[in-house]
Amino acid sequence: MALDNEMINIAKKAKEASRVLATLDADRKNSALKSMARNLIKKKAAILKANRLDVKNARRKGLSAAMLERLTLNDKRLKSMADGLRTVASLKDEVGVVYDTQKRPNGLWICKMRVPIGVIAIIYESRPNVTSDCVGLCLKSGNSIILRGGSEAINSNIAIYDILNSAAKASKLPDGSINMVKTTDRKAVGILLKQADYIDLVMPRGGEGLIREVVSKSRIPVIKHYKGICHVYVDRYADINMAHRIAVNAKVQRPGVCNAMETLLVHNEIAPRFLPVLVKELQDKGVEVRGCQKTRAMARGVKAAKENDWSQEYLDLILAVKVVSSLDEAIGHIARYGSMHSDTIVTDNYSNAMKFLRCVDSSSVYLNASTRFTDGGEFGMGAEIGISTDKLHARGPMGLHELTSYKYVIFGNGQIRT
Amino acid sequence: MALDNEMINIAKKAKEASRVLATLDADRKNSALKSMARNLIKKKAAILKANRLDVKNARRKGLSAAMLERLTLNDKRLKSMADGLRTVASLKDEVGVVYDTQKRPNGLWICKMRVPIGVIAIIYESRPNVTSDCVGLCLKSGNSIILRGGSEAINSNIAIYDILNSAAKASKLPDGSINMVKTTDRKAVGILLKQADYIDLVMPRGGEGLIREVVSKSRIPVIKHYKGICHVYVDRYADINMAHRIAVNAKVQRPGVCNAMETLLVHNEIAPRFLPVLVKELQDKGVEVRGCQKTRAMARGVKAAKENDWSQEYLDLILAVKVVSSLDEAIGHIARYGSMHSDTIVTDNYSNAMKFLRCVDSSSVYLNASTRFTDGGEFGMGAEIGISTDKLHARGPMGLHELTSYKYVIFGNGQIRT
Numbered sequence: 001m002a003l004d005n006e007m008i009n010i011a012k013k014a015k016e017a018s019r020v021l022a023t024l025d026a027d028r029k030n031s032a033l034k035s036m037a038r039n040l041i042k043k044k045a046a047i048l049k050a051n052r053l054d055v056k057n058a059r060r061k062g063l064s065a066a067m068l069e070r071l072t073l074n075d076k077r078l079k080s081m082a083d084g085l086r087t088v089a090s091l092k093d094e095v096g097v098v099y100d101t102q103k104r105p106n107g108l109w110i111c112k113m114r115v116p117i118g119v120i121a122i123i124y125e126s127r128p129n130v131t132s133d134c135v136g137l138c139l140k141s142g143n144s145i146i147l148r149g150g151s152e153a154i155n156s157n158i159a160i161y162d163i164l165n166s167a168a169k170a171s172k173l174p175d176g177s178i179n180m181v182k183t184t185d186r187k188a189v190g191i192l193l194k195q196a197d198y199i200d201l202v203m204p205r206g207g208e209g210l211i212r213e214v215v216s217k218s219r220i221p222v223i224k225h226y227k228g229i230c231h232v233y234v235d236r237y238a239d240i241n242m243a244h245r246i247a248v249n250a251k252v253q254r255p256g257v258c259n260a261m262e263t264l265l266v267h268n269e270i271a272p273r274f275l276p277v278l279v280k281e282l283q284d285k286g287v288e289v290r291g292c293q294k295t296r297a298m299a300r301g302v303k304a305a306k307e308n309d310w311s312q313e314y315l316d317l318i319l320a321v322k323v324v325s326s327l328d329e330a331i332g333h334i335a336r337y338g339s340m341h342s343d344t345i346v347t348d349n350y351s352n353a354m355k356f357l358r359c360v361d362s363s364s365v366y367l368n369a370s371t372r373f374t375d376g377g378e379f380g381m382g383a384e385i386g387i388s389t390d391k392l393h394a395r396g397p398m399g400l401h402e403l404t405s406y407k408y409v410i411f412g413n414g415q416i417r418t
Numbered sequence: 419m420a421l422d423n424e425m426i427n428i429a430k431k432a433k434e435a436s437r438v439l440a441t442l443d444a445d446r447k448n449s450a451l452k453s454m455a456r457n458l459i460k461k462k463a464a465i466l467k468a469n470r471l472d473v474k475n476a477r478r479k480g481l482s483a484a485m486l487e488r489l490t491l492n493d494k495r496l497k498s499m500a501d502g503l504r505t506v507a508s509l510k511d512e513v514g515v516v517y518d519t520q521k522r523p524n525g526l527w528i529c530k531m532r533v534p535i536g537v538i539a540i541i542y543e544s545r546p547n548v549t550s551d552c553v554g555l556c557l558k559s560g561n562s563i564i565l566r567g568g569s570e571a572i573n574s575n576i577a578i579y580d581i582l583n584s585a586a587k588a589s590k591l592p593d594g595s596i597n598m599v600k601t602t603d604r605k606a607v608g609i610l611l612k613q614a615d616y617i618d619l620v621m622p623r624g625g626e627g628l629i630r631e632v633v634s635k636s637r638i639p640v641i642k643h644y645k646g647i648c649h650v651y652v653d654r655y656a657d658i659n660m661a662h663r664i665a666v667n668a669k670v671q672r673p674g675v676c677n678a679m680e681t682l683l684v685h686n687e688i689a690p691r692f693l694p695v696l697v698k699e700l701q702d703k704g705v706e707v708r709g710c711q712k713t714r715a716m717a718r719g720v721k722a723a724k725e726n727d728w729s730q731e732y733l734d735l736i737l738a739v740k741v742v743s744s745l746d747e748a749i750g751h752i753a754r755y756g757s758m759h760s761d762t763i764v765t766d767n768y769s770n771a772m773k774f775l776r777c778v779d780s781s782s783v784y785l786n787a788s789t790r791f792t793d794g795g796e797f798g799m800g801a802e803i804g805i806s807t808d809k810l811h812a813r814g815p816m817g818l819h820e821l822t823s824y825k826y827v828i829f830g831n832g833q834i835r836t
Contacts, residue, residue, distance in 0.1 A: 019753060023776050096776065102798055108787055110797055115779070117809050200809045221639060221810050242832040249834035335437065357827050358441050358514065361533070369526055369830025378835070379528055379826070380520055391535050391618045392639050393811040396826045408797070408814045409775050412787025414660040416667035417796070 013176030116142030125206030228258030534560030543624030646676030
């Protein structure tokens with residue numbers, strides 16, 4: 001019950017603060033963000049000290065090298081956190097913007113006004129920079145935030161939070177604008193996820209396991225992506241050189257991220273000219289290629305792909321390759337095994353291009369470009385809080401605009417309904 | 419297990435159909451809608467016969483007169499259902515519209531394209547016209563639909579569904595575009611609400627009990643409104659005649675609907691000139707007035723309002739009245755007791771108007787107009803599928819546009835990420 005009360009109090013306080021935050025001028029929010037950025041650098045010793053403790057504990061627990069790398073902070077990462085807050089301060093304030101105005105025959109002016117969502121809970125793992133990134137974006141979009149980081153980064157997260165929250169208080173933001181669940185008791189998340197009266201949106205960030213757990217427990221709307229199984233489809237009418245460049249880029253440039261290619265689909269008419277050269281280059285770059293029978297007949301050193309290869313997010317230098325006999329087969333494969341993240345067609349044929357763009361149901365669908373562009377920065381958002389593969393509210397990279405909703409505002413001069 | 423399989427099959431079929439529906443031309447959808455409208459009239463005898471059976475059963479079970487009235491179909495109501503389908507056919511097709519195009523420095527064109535949501539389940543009570551209204555809107559917006567009506571209207575719903583579905587088949591819409599759960603087994607809903615892999619959105623329509631049950635069981639996103647506790651706030655700077663007209667209209671014109679006023683808030687500086695006359699007129703029109711102490715001191719025949727009057731949706735000729743001493747108190751009252759539906763301020767003061775419009779967090783916020791305008795038709799949508807008081811995806815009346823989502827579509831000429 002003590003834990004219940006603690007979580008409910010955090011959520012209630014956040015809701016109260018959100019009402020004040022919702023109408024703050026951009027100047028107030030921006031000066032708070034800049035003060036946070038300054039303080040992150042000024043007080044970096046405290047953060048780095050806390051981070052060393054987390055890293056030491058993680059080593060003792062035997063966390064993987066990749067996990068340790070994500071967890072570790074240094075001067076460069078702290079500077080990039082501070083720069084991130086300054087960038088968000090420089091972005092346009094979305095809140096209060098009035099748009100889609102129409103004048104009705106009875107003289108009513110009906111408009112939409114962008115409004116904050118309210119209270120946003122972020123449940124995340126590992127990377128402590130998520131703490132400041134999310135605080136910046138939620139604050140600028142007028143939302144109060146409840147942070148719940150992973151136990152492996154608890155000391156780093158608390159150190160960062162304390163600095164940000166002190167700056168927020170010094171900038172006279174309402175109490176409860178920025179909240180952190182400081183206990184590592186796992187029950188806390190379950191309690192938070194029931195506070196639908198106070199929390200408006202939950203965004204889990206981390207591995208698929210964490211996200212599935214949040215979705216299964218939440219009584220609050222969740223926006224998320226489980227994983228990124230991104231496809232490059234090389235159509236029979238593709239420019240072979242372009243297809244080659246795009247496939248290499250989508251797989252190799254940064255294989256550990258969600259918008260990297262996991263499966264390559266190639267039309268059988270172009271495959272004999274395309275696949276042998278591509279597979280060789282990928283292998284030279286250290287990629288393990290797993291292919292269908294036809295792929296293996298065309299290229300050397302290709303392991304046999306199993307059924308579960310088509311639905312796996314490797315996040316690594318591994319690629320599944322399948323030769324298909326039609327555009328429809330490619331579209332069907334993506335519908336069946338894809339994750340609605342990012343998929344691209346390489347083609348010079350207008351009808352095939354338009355069919356792919358219309359029929360593939362993913363949140364970002366490309367023509368003749370690498371899937372690696374699915375990112376708030378690349379989409380011109382300035383910063384992103386995450387990527388959605390859901391169908392509602394927001395899809396693809398989510399920035400400040402996606403952290404707001406709208407309400408109808410209606411201007412009358414005495415209209416009554418008859 | 420048989421019921422589980424049946425529900426899962428319906429959901430799967432609906433998902434498959436949704437992929438085809440998503441890319442149908444407007445002409446195909448419109449001709450199906452018009453054929454549905456024609457057949458509703460042509461085969462009305464079957465519907466009216468089924469409806470008489472429902473009404474007979476309802477009488478036997480002792481349903482209230484209001485419920486019976488909602489359940490009963492006649493020639494006029496059937497004509498209005500058919501007209502509704504024709505209206506939806508005449509509305510602009512939202513699907514496939516490309517907008518918000520930007521050209522990035524690297525030459526990528528990044529756009530948004532409106533897309534259907536996918537599969538929409540409607541869980542509803544009583545009014546059989548909901549069946550055809552929802553089919554029309556979901557079909558036109560490219561979504562497949564799963565209907566689950568209340569047991570009291572089961573025969574009417576099945577009769578309407580069978581006619582609509584035959585017309586859909588004759589118009590060569592994909593099998594599974596329009597689905598109805600024909601069993602009245604209550605477990606069916608619980609099973610449906612777990613099919614998050616196949617169903618994208620649930621919209622419950624009916625009493626608060628039904629909606630709370632759906633929300634508590636659903637693993638699928640739900641858009642809904644629980645109730646409409648709409649406020650009229652008469653500011654100290656209100657035009658008294660306008661305030662009078664708006665208050666009477668918002669309460670009396672159609673008290674049984676969700677956008678009717680349930681609570682009147684009056685600034686204490688204007689209350690002595692405003693309230694006595696208004697209360698008298700409302701009482702003459704049959705309204706029972708329940709007021710705070712100050713209200714009771716100013717007007718005759720006012721019962722004492724209790725705490726729970728402020729959060730009650732009467733849907734009847736009953737009104738709660740409270741005198742407040744400031745705009746802030748009015749805004750605070752609405753935040754505490756309101757339902758985020760529709761609230762209005764009557765004032766001629768610019769600052770107070772703008773503060774109310776900014777600070778009241780409801781999905782529709784009015785200045786100098788009756789709350790009764792919150793309605794798809796009045797908002798120029800042509801038709802509505804419901805009203806949302808949620809914070810995400812869509813708020814206020816929801817029409818065809820709100821039944822779609824978007825995806826990013828990116829046009830490149832070989833861009834790779836560096």
